[in-house]
Amino acid sequence: MEKRYAIGIDYGTESGRALLVDVSTGEEAASHVTPYPHGVIDERLPDSGKLLEPDWALQHPDDYMEVLRRSVPEVLRLSGIDPAQVIGVGIAFTASTVLPVDSSGAPLCFQEALRDEPHAYVKLWKHHAAQEEASRINETARRLGETFLRRYGGKSSSEWMAAKAWQVLNEAPSVYGMADRFIEAADWIVERLTGNPVRSGCAAGYKAFWHKREGYPARSFFRALDPRLERFAETKLRGEVLPLGSKAGELTEQAAAITGLRPGTAVAVGIIDAHAGAVGAGAVRPGQMVMAMGTSLCHMLLGDKEVCVEGLCGVIEDGIIPGLYGYEAGQPAVGDLFGWFVEQAAPSYAKHAAASEGLTLHGWLERRAAELRPGQHGLLALDWWNGNRTVLVDADLSGLIVGLTLQTRPEEIYRALLEATAFGTRKIIETFETSGMEVKELIACGGLPQRNRLLMQIYADVMRREIRIADSTETPALGAAMFGAVAAGPARGGCAGITEAAERMTRLREESYRPVEEHSDVYDELYSEYNRLHELLGRGGNDVMKTLKRMKRRLDRVND
Ligand SMILES: Nc1ncnc2c1ncn2[C@@H]1O[C@H](COP(=O)(O)OP(=O)(O)O)[C@@H](O)[C@H]1O
Numbered sequence: 001m002e003k004r005y006a007i008g009i010d011y012g013t014e015s016g017r018a019l020l021v022d023v024s025t026g027e028e029a030a031s032h033v034t035p036y037p038h039g040v041i042d043e044r045l046p047d048s049g050k051l052l053e054p055d056w057a058l059q060h061p062d063d064y065m066e067v068l069r070r071s072v073p074e075v076l077r078l079s080g081i082d083p084a085q086v087i088g089v090g091i092a093f094t095a096s097t098v099l100p101v102d103s104s105g106a107p108l109c110f111q112e113a114l115r116d117e118p119h120a121y122v123k124l125w126k127h128h129a130a131q132e133e134a135s136r137i138n139e140t141a142r143r144l145g146e147t148f149l150r151r152y153g154g155k156s157s158s159e160w161m162a163a164k165a166w167q168v169l170n171e172a173p174s175v176y177g178m179a180d181r182f183i184e185a186a187d188w189i190v191e192r193l194t195g196n197p198v199r200s201g202c203a204a205g206y207k208a209f210w211h212k213r214e215g216y217p218a219r220s221f222f223r224a225l226d227p228r229l230e231r232f233a234e235t236k237l238r239g240e241v242l243p244l245g246s247k248a249g250e251l252t253e254q255a256a257a258i259t260g261l262r263p264g265t266a267v268a269v270g271i272i273d274a275h276a277g278a279v280g281a282g283a284v285r286p287g288q289m290v291m292a293m294g295t296s297l298c299h300m301l302l303g304d305k306e307v308c309v310e311g312l313c314g315v316i317e318d319g320i321i322p323g324l325y326g327y328e329a330g331q332p333a334v335g336d337l338f339g340w341f342v343e344q345a346a347p348s349y350a351k352h353a354a355a356s357e358g359l360t361l362h363g364w365l366e367r368r369a370a371e372l373r374p375g376q377h378g379l380l381a382l383d384w385w386n387g388n389r390t391v392l393v394d395a396d397l398s399g400l401i402v403g404l405t406l407q408t409r410p411e412e413i414y415r416a417l418l419e420a421t422a423f424g425t426r427k428i429i430e431t432f433e434t435s436g437m438e439v440k441e442l443i444a445c446g447g448l449p450q451r452n453r454l455l456m457q458i459y460a461d462v463m464r465r466e467i468r469i470a471d472s473t474e475t476p477a478l479g480a481a482m483f484g485a486v487a488a489g490p491a492r493g494g495c496a497g498i499t500e501a502a503e504r505m506t507r508l509r510e511e512s513y514r515p516v517e518e519h520s521d522v523y524d525e526l527y528s529e530y531n532r533l534h535e536l537l538g539r540g541g542n543d544v545m546k547t548l549k550r551m552k553r554r555l556d557r558v559n560d
């Protein structure tokens with residue numbers, strides 16, 4: 001029989017990737033990346049150059065269309081397969097990445113009159129300027145005794161739908177008024193492909209307080225936030241919410257013309273990229289934790305019971321694998337933190353040395369840092385360069401390095417930053433365990449496990465656990481393709497369910513990272529100091545980080 005394929009499209013922070021996969025073996029036939037032409041818009045709007053405030057992060061929705069226009073035809077061309085052999089398409093997307101659209105589903109920023117209006121653009125997941133709204137959501141939900149917040153570890157984040165939409169209402173009420181709906185970018189792309197305005201139960205569950213039996217929080221909650229929000233859920237969040245594994249619809253003629261695929265190809269309901277990564281890493285059993293390690297780090301844990309864990313991002317029934325509870329936790333700066341050091345803080349001599357040795361600066365720093373013994377640099381860092389997502393859930397926290405001296409070298413700082421992110425992950429795992437959740441197995445996926453061996457060894461040492469690595473280097477795209485195969489269904493040569501897709505299409509690498517006892521002993525000591533700093537500065541009543549942030553915001557505004 002002729003081979004059947006699915007395409008997974010993974011919309012990341014900086015770029016979108018299409019992956020063409022054989023649905024019976026998981027063999028990756030072709031992949032293509034389209035960097036977003038506008039990238040992450042965090043300083044100025046594209047056309048007018050209008051300055052954005054601190055903590056803003058926007059995107060241009062046409063960049064997402066560019067991925068459809070370029071990467072999908074390109075994987076067909078590279079593989080040489082007949083488009084008729086592609087039976088399904090799945091979409092993985094960062095989240096909560098949200099945009100306001102008009103009644104035709106067109107983004108408001110496409111309107112000439114709104115091109116100069118920051119609130120008309122996509123708010124990327126790492127847009128952190130709605131912290132005030134998030135804090136008020138938390139206070140109000142607590143005051144009213146709302147139970148939905150328990151599913152999110154007692155706190156909602158400034159990254160999520162309600163905080164972002166409320167920020168639009170507060171700062172640009174006319175834009176809020178013009179928005180027919182606020183939607184996740186994943187759902188927007190699915191709507192472009194199928195014409196169907198359906199919402200992903202995964203994104204709605206983790207990022208918009210939706211629950212499969214209870215729906216969205218009641219009107220009274222939204223009214224208590226702000227009377228203008230009373231009908232927010234039933235108006236601005238309109239659209240049928242479909243569970244993962246369902247078909248959102250079929251490719252329209254128009255979408256087929258853009259992508260080169262056949263009209264009628266099945267399109268799956270969208271999925272958050274990290275969750276798709278967990279599926280693409282083959283996690284289907286309770287106790288498996290997948291760490292999607294890239295710009296940020298998302299920890300996806302499968303469980304067979306619902307436990308409310310302090311400060312975790314969310315527990316959603318069927319949220320990753322139908323039939324299980326999917327837990328999400330995360331650190332919002334991991335690759336980005338190492339990237340910050342390389343781009344903003346490493347001295348020029350290191351850059352020259354790396355170039356003369358034919359290494360990237362990351363590679364050079366990693367090699368040097370690997371020569372150090374754990375603890376030898378005398379440093380300890382808190383990894384909060386982009387705030388803390390779990391367990392403190394506070395975007396206003398910031399980074400810290402303790403122990404710097406006149407002798408401190410760049411590779412020492414680099415190593416301390418790698419370690420800080422590992423300590424942050426250990427804190428998350430320990431929080432799960434003390435809440436009664438079992439973490440039996442660690443699987444890593446994403447860009448970082450392929451790029452930085454030292455980082456992975458440090459994680460194994462800090463966690464005192466073996467870490468297995470997903471075979472695919474593109475697990476979010478693979479997971480999306482798997483959902484595409486499920487949406488197509490067995491009659492068209494696809495899969496009957498996601499567990500079958502995982503059996504057929506995923507595998508782990510032979511090689512794994514194992515802890516080295518004496519390293520782990522040192523890291524136990526350092527971790528207990530990390531923990532002390534975590535408590536002292538994260539919730540010990542010491543507000544120094546918040547004071548500094550407030551001061552910066554005030555002065556940035558004056559400078560505008
Ligand atoms: N060798 C390296 N070691 C550590 N971090 C790296 C290395 N190379 C790139 N990075 C960081 O990895 C991140 C990109 O990760 P990747 O998984 O490709 O992207 P995404 O999270 O957008 O899918 C960037 O933040 C970059 O700074």
Ligand SMILES: O=C(CO)[C@@H](O)[C@@H](O)COP(=O)(O)O
Pocket residue numbers: 012013093094095096125272273274275293294295296297298328330332
């Ligand atoms: O927030 C989530 C998942 O909940 C991610 O989409 C977000 O962290 C972006 O991740 P990456 O850019 O893929 O590291």
